[in-house]
Amino acid sequence: MNELYNNLYDEDALHEECGVFGIYDFDANDVASSIYYGLFALQHRGQESCGIAVSDTQGPKGNMLSYKGMGLVNEVFTTEQLEKMHGDIGVGHVRYSTAGSSTRENAQPLVLNYVKGTLALAHNGNLINAAELRHDLEYTGAIFQTTIDSEVIAYHIARERLNSKTVEEAVGRACRKLKGAYSLVVASPRKLIGARDPQGFKPLCIGKRDNAYIITSETCALDTIGATFVRDIKPGEVVTITPENGIVSNLDMTVPKEQEARCIFEYIYFARPDSHIDGESVYASRIKAGRFLAQDSPVEADLVTGVPESGNAAALGYSLESGIPYGTAFVKNAYVGRTFIKPKQSARESSVQVKLNVLKEAVQGKRVIMIDDSIVRGTTSDRIVKMLRDAGATEVHVRISSPPFLWPCYFGTDIPAREQLIAYNRSIEDIRQIIGADSLGYLELERLPQLVNGLPICNGCFTGNYPMDPPTEDIRGDYYDKEADLEKRILSRP
């Protein structure tokens, strides 16, 4: 039987967990459409489910309208639904699940009614102490309706609110209990709040359009709705936005700069190239990665090309540095949605080829350098190399704009179990043979901080050295590898 399948040739790719978008418009009552377009710009961060919750700060507290569903933003929402959602404050979310299963209940934003009114919350990242926090709450009578970390956060905010003067104080107190990665947007009855974990794993920024303030994962969402970038929310910062006071910042949770740990994969792959994170252009980081590959893994060739989309900028960087011409070698079908029917194993159509085809005229008789952002299991790379050869490339040299993956991620990226990683227990020469390339080069680990001008980064999935101790419970669903985790713990004992 055919299986419904998402992502096709991306089946060997990594997935970001979520994108968040919040807005408070001091003048108008129709934020739902801005949230819709903001989420549309963040769709690359999660394609499984999405949702919007809006409220009217002038209306009765507790009156939050929300709608969410499985699928892409343009599949879930209709014009009629958006027109019914009146409000001047709201949050939206796109999700790809790593912790908590992929169901409608687990879609966000979460809307929580409690004695002080209603909260809507959208969260990006994984907590490493979610199980402990959940247990504490359950022990004191909480009943959970979802299996996601975000509900744990929402409950903690609601509980802290009972002992706090303001909702932002409650958010700050709840955040102090969280360990791991979180970029949060919360709409309370009268305030829009954003919070970023002290390491700053996931991005979060503020924008402004006329008298509306926006808090979102990426600056590309600001551009899409015609807003201007105001600033990034700092790692460990909680900001509160109201008409009375504008943006008010609380930096109580910040840590020394060297303890910050931005996910370097945001720059290499997850974020859109037209976004800026913490002052660094994602596009420029990828160009640099390509330049470093050209310096560290040079090879003679006739053409440099990128595996679309994330390999393109690095390929241009390689070309600029090496002088080898850059060209397009792949044509991508952009219309493969969430419910595409995956070809049968026996079918002549290849999953990869349905989505990606080679421009024969571009590669025929040429020595090609193919740049990709990562190799996870390697199941796609070998097919793409073969496609280039079948189209007439005389040599295929593969360059990867990240170091080899060797460890799991606990902070929101679905890196599979170690033994499924192609680089686990294999040399680069072994991998080269498996994918059938003439040569293979990865970005050097030492180059990673240079991609972001020395900003402190997390590189745990390449080194096994995480910015904080990994969790003791399974937090990553199917991707969690207990044996490897145990092995790491034993090896790392003093």
Ligand code: SF4
């Ligand atoms: S382990 Fe890797 S994917 Fe996870 S946060 Fe760190 S750099 Fe990002």
